[in-house]
Amino acid sequence: MKLWDKGAYLVKGQLVESNGNSNPADSAKKTIAYSILQKHNISGDAKNLKIKFDKITSHDITYVGIIQTARASGMEKFPLPYVLTNCHNSLCAVGGTINDDDHMFGLTCAQKYGGIYVPPHQAVIHQYAREMLAKCGDMILGSDSHTRYGALGTMAIGEGGGELAKQLLGKTYDVSMPGVIAIYLTGSPVRGVGPQDVALAIIKEVFNCGYVKNKVMEFVGPGVKNLSADFRIGIDVMTTETTCLSSIWATDEKIHEFYAIHGRESDYKELKPEDGAYYDGAIEIDLDKIRPMIALPFHPSCAYTIDDVNKNLIDVLEETEKRAKVSFGDKVNFTLKNKIIDGKLYVDQGIIAGCAGGGYENICAAADILKGKDTGNGKFVLSVYPASTPIYLEIMKNGAAAALMETGAIIKTAFCGPCFGAGDTPANGAFSIRHSTRNFPNREGSKIQNGQLASVALMDARSIAATAANKGFLTAATSFDEDFSKKKYFFDKTIYEKRVYDSKGVAHPEVEIQFGPNIKDWPAMKALSDDLLIKIVSEIHDPVTTTDELIPSGETSSFRSNPLGLAEFTLSRKDPAYVARAKAVRDNLPEIQAEVATVSKVFDEKYPDMKGRVSKAGLGSSIFAVKPGDGSAREQAASCQKVLGGWANIANEYATKRYRSNLINWGMLPFLYKEGDKNLPFANDDYVFIPDVKKMVSEKLSSIKAYAIKKDGTVNEFELSLGELTDDERKIIMAGCLINFYKE
Numbered sequence: 106m107k108l109w110d111k112g113a114y115l116v117k118g119q120l121v122e123s124n125g126n127s128n129p130a131d132s133a134k135k136t137i138a139y140s141i142l143q144k145h146n147i148s149g150d151a152k153n154l155k156i157k158f159d160k161i162t163s164h165d166i167t168y169v170g171i172i173q174t175a176r177a178s179g180m181e182k183f184p185l186p187y188v189l190t191n192c193h194n195s196l197c198a199v200g201g202t203i204n205d206d207d208h209m210f211g212l213t214c215a216q217k218y219g220g221i222y223v224p225p226h227q228a229v230i231h232q233y234a235r236e237m238l239a240k241c242g243d244m245i246l247g248s249d250s251h252t253r254y255g256a257l258g259t260m261a262i263g264e265g266g267g268e269l270a271k272q273l274l275g276k277t278y279d280v281s282m283p284g285v286i287a288i289y290l291t292g293s294p295v296r297g298v299g300p301q302d303v304a305l306a307i308i309k310e311v312f313n314c315g316y317v318k319n320k321v322m323e324f325v326g327p328g329v330k331n332l333s334a335d336f337r338i339g340i341d342v343m344t345t346e347t348t349c350l351s352s353i354w355a356t357d358e359k360i361h362e363f364y365a366i367h368g369r370e371s372d373y374k375e376l377k378p379e380d381g382a383y384y385d386g387a388i389e390i391d392l393d394k395i396r397p398m399i400a401l402p403f404h405p406s407c408a409y410t411i412d413d414v415n416k417n418l419i420d421v422l423e424e425t426e427k428r429a430k431v432s433f434g435d436k437v438n439f440t441l442k443n444k445i446i447d448g449k450l451y452v453d454q455g456i457i458a459g460c461a462g463g464g465y466e467n468i469c470a471a472a473d474i475l476k477g478k479d480t481g482n483g484k485f486v487l488s489v490y491p492a493s494t495p496i497y498l499e500i501m502k503n504g505a506a507a508a509l510m511e512t513g514a515i516i517k518t519a520f521c522g523p524c525f526g527a528g529d530t531p532a533n534g535a536f537s538i539r540h541s542t543r544n545f546p547n548r549e550g551s552k553i554q555n556g557q558l559a560s561v562a563l564m565d566a567r568s569i570a571a572t573a574a575n576k577g578f579l580t581a582a583t584s585f586d587e588d589f590s591k592k593k594y595f596f597d598k599t600i601y602e603k604r605v606y607d608s609k610g611v612a613h614p615e616v617e618i619q620f621g622p623n624i625k626d627w628p629a630m631k632a633l634s635d636d637l638l639i640k641i642v643s644e645i646h647d648p649v650t651t652t653d654e655l656i657p658s659g660e661t662s663s664f665r666s667n668p669l670g671l672a673e674f675t676l677s678r679k680d681p682a683y684v685a686r687a688k689a690v691r692d693n694l695p696e697i698q699a700e701v702a703t704v705s706k707v708f709d710e711k712y713p714d715m716k717g718r719v720s721k722a723g724l725g726s727s728i729f730a731v732k733p734g735d736g737s738a739r740e741q742a743a744s745c746q747k748v749l750g751g752w753a754n755i756a757n758e759y760a761t762k763r764y765r766s767n768l769i770n771w772g773m774l775p776f777l778y779k780e781g782d783k784n785l786p787f788a789n790d791d792y793v794f795i796p797d798v799k800k801m802v803s804e805k806l807s808s809i810k811a812y813a814i815k816k817d818g819t820v821n822e823f824e825l826s827l828g829e830l831t832d833d834e835r836k837i838i839m840a841g842c843l844i845n846f847y848k849e
Contacts, residue, residue: 206621267770300339462540634723691750734764
């Protein structure tokens, strides 16, 4: 794999450094990404985009909050197709009635406002979108970070709920024209290598260096034609883990066939860059050289070939232990060395599931590898979740399901739970291998605060099946020496016609929305004050902080329709003291009043020309994190901080655009402190005074002087900036949140 250190032209199918006297700015207009983005841009400005999407999608962790936000802002009808899937809180096993209350809310809203409702266990959000929504040249916005349908010629973006609420209110998705990176594929995968192997190899190369951060990955090159539609989809969905903004692929007859199989042949058209297209960078990938991969805890970028792990087992596991120290500190003694048996690495659990693993070809390939074998009667267990009911029906008809079940594997319904800790949580100390999307700390459902710790590695379904056939000992699928059956897929959508509610865009305003006792309105939020005093209530020095650490997934998802209830879980696994600290500031408890009085006195004595301003400033809290926001698009990572009285984040940088957008949409200031995280001018429990903060936002000041008032009475002056903000984003922050902005 080669990452170019400069831009590249695609000329007659080949990457070249220059193309005569071609102008890069003009030639950049020849990419697929440019044409699709500009088709959906209504700003009239090719550099500053205002995007209107063709369709939007949400699942049952996010759609209640989105619709509640839009209702509070004046929405009366869904102005574009909006699909509400139920694939996250499907089990209805936590919190009594609250999950199915959310589902009934979703169904009645689809009826009232004119949407589409996909009942639980029918399909995971992204598979339904692939089967029923994608269209070449279209754009889809989803409230799930893995909203990626580029392999099908649809540019899709995963964002926080605030951005979907804007679409429901007839507004736009505002973003600067992103850079476009060519992903140039050559060769063909060897037998036993699957899409997750290619995806992990890419993530390993680009995540830490930020090569594609907030850019569009455009897949081109002669190797594309050697990949099936399912294989491309499996790579594409994982591009989210690179921190790119979106993805798009050149389309061909294999994608045409995909649309034809799904009864939507008219939604296909050929997409390809014009000759001479210019890219801001390029990644060359020789598919022949990719080998089965494993991403060890605690990130998809922690990837190795399975062969390397087996050859250098102790060294690799010691590297994993060092990463655990970063995530858990010294309070947890994490090891996988106890999984070594007779020189081999033993795993306790295998999962093939969700938008990444539950595809038809992945499951059929796993069945081929396991046919005639068994998974044993020891600790190891294998579960398989087809991504949709049509896939489930087909593997039942063609014998793949029977072949898997005969080995001891369990076939379950379409459900995203194993990916985020709401299903198949392994035992304490157990090690799970999964063809799913993420392996962040505790994402599999264990709770470090209760002394529980399990871990996950990501692998392709083929190598998971090979490991299952080897009774749980880590095995690469390239050891499988028989041909794959390559069973043809037949899509039957009649189950959708029987079970999915599709309004066909017709609203029924007479329908009463069905609420449940856990579905709560957003609390009132104040507008930004002229001056701001914030208390630092959590200080995080990990290189990256994920949204799972900011607001844990798993059973907490059941409370996502209750803003105050969910907020009680904020940072609960990373900093259990955070909630009490933040609430004390929000509620202005007597001890906080005493602290503010002391801080005000110290500041007034040192800066008499600003006397009295600290005591009159708006009061809130903030966290500091080096690089927060990697991972999920869930807006609750920001909104939970806001309902607890948060007014800002201070960071060295933000891991993703979507997390920064979530902060802004909830009226929180996304401050940047560019001097690193060593020798910070403030510490946890210190106060930071930011005079004229409203002026900074309204007058577009590049930076502002802030004052850290420390416990010992010293005051440190330092600079904060906000980065680029659109005019509407500035208005949202000043209004206090998106809801207030639209009410005004």
